[in-house]
Amino acid sequence: MNIPQTSLVLASALVLAACSRDAGDSPAASKGDAPWAPAQLTVVKGVPAAEVQTALETALAGTRPDKIEEEQWAHAKNIYKAYGTKPLWLAADGIHQDRAFALANSILMVEQDGMRMDAYPIGALASAMATIQQTAAPTAQQLAEADVILTASFAALGEDYLTGQIDPKSVAQNWHIDPQEENVDSALVRSLRNAALEKSLAAMRPQGDDYAALQKELDRYQRITLNGGWQAVPRVEKAAKPGEPMNAAVVAGLRARLAAEGMLASGTATPASQPGSAVYDRSLAGAVAQFQSRHGITVDSMIGKETFDALNKPAAYRAAQIAANLERMRWLPRTLGQRYIAVNVSAFRLEAYDNGEKTLDMRVIVGEDYEDKATPVFSDSMETVVFRPYWNVTDDIAAKEVFPKIASDPAYLSANNYEIYQEGGKRRVRQKPGDENSLGLVKFLFPNDFNIYLHDTPNRELFAKDVRAFSHGCIRVEKPNDLAQWALGWDAARVDQAINGSDNQTFKVSKKIPVFITYGTAYMRDGELFFGNDLYSRDAKMVEQFFRAAIPAPETVQAVQALRRIAARS
Numbered sequence: 001m002n003i004p005q006t007s008l009v010l011a012s013a014l015v016l017a018a019c020s021r022d023a024g025d026s027p028a029a030s031k032g033d034a035p036w037a038p039a040q041l042t043v044v045k046g047v048p049a050a051e052v053q054t055a056l057e058t059a060l061a062g063t064r065p066d067k068i069e070e071e072q073w074a075h076a077k078n079i080y081k082a083y084g085t086k087p088l089w090l091a092a093d094g095i096h097q098d099r100a101f102a103l104a105n106s107i108l109m110v111e112q113d114g115m116r117m118d119a120y121p122i123g124a125l126a127s128a129m130a131t132i133q134q135t136a137a138p139t140a141q142q143l144a145e146a147d148v149i150l151t152a153s154f155a156a157l158g159e160d161y162l163t164g165q166i167d168p169k170s171v172a173q174n175w176h177i178d179p180q181e182e183n184v185d186s187a188l189v190r191s192l193r194n195a196a197l198e199k200s201l202a203a204m205r206p207q208g209d210d211y212a213a214l215q216k217e218l219d220r221y222q223r224i225t226l227n228g229g230w231q232a233v234p235r236v237e238k239a240a241k242p243g244e245p246m247n248a249a250v251v252a253g254l255r256a257r258l259a260a261e262g263m264l265a266s267g268t269a270t271p272a273s274q275p276g277s278a279v280y281d282r283s284l285a286g287a288v289a290q291f292q293s294r295h296g297i298t299v300d301s302m303i304g305k306e307t308f309d310a311l312n313k314p315a316a317y318r319a320a321q322i323a324a325n326l327e328r329m330r331w332l333p334r335t336l337g338q339r340y341i342a343v344n345v346s347a348f349r350l351e352a353y354d355n356g357e358k359t360l361d362m363r364v365i366v367g368e369d370y371e372d373k374a375t376p377v378f379s380d381s382m383e384t385v386v387f388r389p390y391w392n393v394t395d396d397i398a399a400k401e402v403f404p405k406i407a408s409d410p411a412y413l414s415a416n417n418y419e420i421y422q423e424g425g426k427r428r429v430r431q432k433p434g435d436e437n438s439l440g441l442v443k444f445l446f447p448n449d450f451n452i453y454l455h456d457t458p459n460r461e462l463f464a465k466d467v468r469a470f471s472h473g474c475i476r477v478e479k480p481n482d483l484a485q486w487a488l489g490w491d492a493a494r495v496d497q498a499i500n501g502s503d504n505q506t507f508k509v510s511k512k513i514p515v516f517i518t519y520g521t522a523y524m525r526d527g528e529l530f531f532g533n534d535l536y537s538r539d540a541k542m543v544e545q546f547f548r549a550a551i552p553a554p555e556t557v558q559a560v561q562a563l564r565r566i567a568a569r570s
Contacts, residue, residue, distance in 0.1 A: 036099075036195045038086045045094045045132070047140050052087055055144035060085070067121040068152045071181070075155040076148070078185045079192060088192070089150040090143060094132045102197040103154055104129070104567040108560065110157070113205060113330075114218050114323025115165055116548050120156055123559035124149050129566050154201075158188045161204035164330040168377075171541040173328075176378035176449075177516065180333050206329045213524045214326055221319040229315035230260040239304040242285035251278040254303075257311055258287045263294070296346065296521075296533030298466045310531075317543060318522075321531065324542035325522040332516065340514040341382065343454075343475055345375050346521045346532030348468045350454075350477055352486050360479070360486050363463045364454075366535070367473035374536045375452065375473050377519050381512035382446040382454075385484055387498040387505045388433040389443045393418075394451065397472060398429045433503040441499045442480040444487065446515045454515075456480035469535050475517070487513060 041049040060080060064073035079088070089100050107120050128146035132138055162184050168175035187204065194200035205211065224230070233253040240246050258264035264287040285301040292299045295310045336342070336353070343350045345366045352360035367375040393402055405412045413419065417432045431437050440456020450473070457476040462468060477483055484495045487509050498505060521532040521539050 035193050036197075037193075038083055038088055039091055039096070041087065041090065041092060044087070044090050044092060044143055046137055047143060049087075051140040052090065052143050052147075053085070055140040056080075056087060056147060057085060059141075059144045059148045065121050065124060065149055065152050067119065067124075068156055072152065072156040072159055075159055075185055075188055076152045079151055079155060079188055082185075082189045087143070087147045089147045094138075094143075095129060095146065099197050100129060100150055101567050103150060103157070103201070104563055106198055106201045107153060107157055108564060108567065110160075111222075112215055112219065113161075114215075114320075114326040114546060115160060116546070117560060118548060118556040119160070119165055120153055121149060122556065122563050125153055126559060126563040126566050130562075133566070154192065155188055157201065158191060158204050159184050161201070161330065162187055162334070164327050166327065166545055168331055171538075171545060173519070173538055173542070174374070174376045174536070175331065175519075176376055177332060177518075178379075179331055206332070206334065208329075210524045211326065211329050213527070214322055214329070214522065214529075217522075217524075217529045218319060218322045218326065221315055221322060224260060224315045225319050230257050232312045233257050233308065235308050236303065239302045240280045242280055242282055242301050244280050246278055246280040248278040251280065251284065254284060254288070254311075258284075258291060260315070261291070263287045263290050293466070294529070295531045296467065316547070318531070320543045320546040321539060322522045322529075323546040324539065325520050327542070327546065328518070328520055332518070336516060337514045339511075340516065341454075342516045342518060344518050344520050344523060344532065345377075346519055346535060347523055347525070347530065348533075349525075350475070350483075352483070360482060362478040362482070363468065364478065365457065365462055365468040365470050365476040367471050367475075368469050369536050373471070373473050375471075375475065375517060376450055377517055378448060378450060378452075379514060379516045380446040380448040382444055382487060382509060382515050383512055384445045385487055385507050385509065386443045386445065387484075387501065387507075388441055388503045389437065389439050389455075390433060390504055391431040391437055391439045393429040393431065394472075395426075395428075402429050440476075440480060442484050444477075444483065446513075452517070454483070467533055469533075 041052070043049060044052050060077055064070065068076070080086075089096050091097075104125065107117070107122065107125070110117055110120075128142075128149045131142050132146050135142070163179035163181055191197075191200040191204060231253065234247065234250050236247065236250055240250075255264060264284070280303075288303060288307065289299050289301045291297075291311070292301075292307060297306050297310060338356075339352075339354050341350060341352050343364060343366075348364055348366060350360070350362050350364045351358050367373040402418065406418075417434060417436055418429055419432060421428055421430060431439075433441075435441070436458050438457070440458055443453055443455035445453050452474050454475050454477050459470075459476075462470055462476075463478045481492065481495050481499070484490065484498075485492060488495075488507060489510060490498075498507070519536070519538060521534050523530055523532060
């Protein structure tokens with residue numbers, strides 16, 4: 001794929017963003033949060049308000065504007081219904097400039113969120129606003145059309161902030177978390193009531209520190225892209241080890257590439273030990289190890305195919321990947337709860353939160369990417385903790401793995417602590433509780449359609465690996481005792497007593513705990529950007545969509561420039 005390294009829209013959006021940050025609060029924001037209501041109009045630029053009202057009703061009964069999706073159009077109509085189908089963006093002298101230009105500027109800055117500007121009717125918006133501004137006697141239809149396109153654009157932008165620009169199913173995400181579309185109408189109406197409209201629009205995007213930090217990283221990678229990106233590192237046939245000779249061009253390419261992402265200070269390469277050669281020295285190997293850690297690659301300081309592939313992803317690809325993960329964050333509910341668990345499959349991490357503060361952080365092992373073992377994205381609520389559990393082998397695993405081994409080795413059952421039992425007239429297999437049980441000594445149940453849960457494991461050595469995808473889809477946790485203390489509110493002694501007590505004891509948590517299983521391939525940890533392991537190859541279609549944010553079509557460039565000229569006159 002050929003990826004242009006410059007973009008007129010991106011460049012101008014960055015300039016606009018910089019100006020916005022330098023200017024401080026917008027004029028709208030400075031007014032505070034006093035409620036806004038539509039103007040009580042008798043006439044709009046010489047046109048009787050009754051005629052505008054009739055034209056508005058006709059426009060709403062007609063076809064939806066170009067680039068406005070069916071759901072967005074429905075939201076726009078519901079906004080009008082909440083306000084008695086009155087004009088929402090008009091004043092006696094034409095357009096309500098503060099609010100219309102606040103909306104226009106918000107749309108012009110969506111690239112700060114990695115969103116595609118071509119998703120909005122920018123050309124129609126610029127044309128409608130220019131018509132009202134520049135025409136001495138606009139018609140009722142022109143006034144109504146301007147009001148409708150502004151409302152539709154507001155609804156589109158607000159919905160995109162609240163639930164994302166694209167449908168997860170359209171880009172093969174195996175995503176099963178409800179985007180809470182049913183709450184969009186009320187959120188849009190509440191936001192429109194705020195006199196500080198730019199502030200109100202911004203509040204509809206995710207508000208967490210991680211989202212804001214990813215935005216900053218997106219800005220950084222967009223600037224790297226605009227400055228030409230980075231050059232591909234020449235490949236070597238054999239993986240190099242620290243201290244070995246290496247082609248001088250490869251060493252120079254590595255240093256430049258790692259410096260571009262801030263993982264190595266710019267400088268000269270190690271002196272060549274022979275013509276055309278240099279040494280893959282310890283400092284460079286250390287920077288490669290850091291790169292591997294930050295890109296979901298097994299950390300060994302050796303430059304093999306996977307590391308070369310990651311190094312040679314263009315800067316524009318990384319920018320689009322960050323944008324794609326900002327979108328994944330927009331797919332999540334705005335409020336995850338006061339107390340919740342979040343698992344990022346791509347990062348192999350579990351974090352638990354209390355009142356917005358992270359209180360637990362541990363490694364996890366997730367599903368392998370074959371034979372339907374990939375861990376899906378979903379959410380549910382933890383209800384119970386089971387100590388010294390049985391492992392009730394699923395019918396599928398029993399048929400494919402356990403029964404064939406029993407058939408070939410009669411001693412397999414007792415050697416692995418399995419037993420056969422009858423359930424619902426069916427012959428089933430389960431592993432008895434104990435230290436060697438596949439679920440370990442604790443499991444955490446949050447009933448869901450995927451039969452996935454969190455659990456301990458006897459294979460503790462696997463947590464030392466950098467890439468941890470070994471399970472049948474369930475999620476093995478590094479610190480089950482700590483998680484049990486956190487979930488049940490017990491002290492360590494009581495958890496130890498349960499672990500060493502009777503088999504298969506079940507305890508309810510005092511209040512159900514939301515659990516979010518997510519898939520984020522660009523994320524923040526300890527203030528640093530990481531690119532996770534795209535275990536299940538879910539990034540390709542997402543990144544393809546978000547290249548369109550950085551590489552817009554010529555007509556989008558023209559429309560943006562037109563809208564910017566209009567907004568600049570406010």
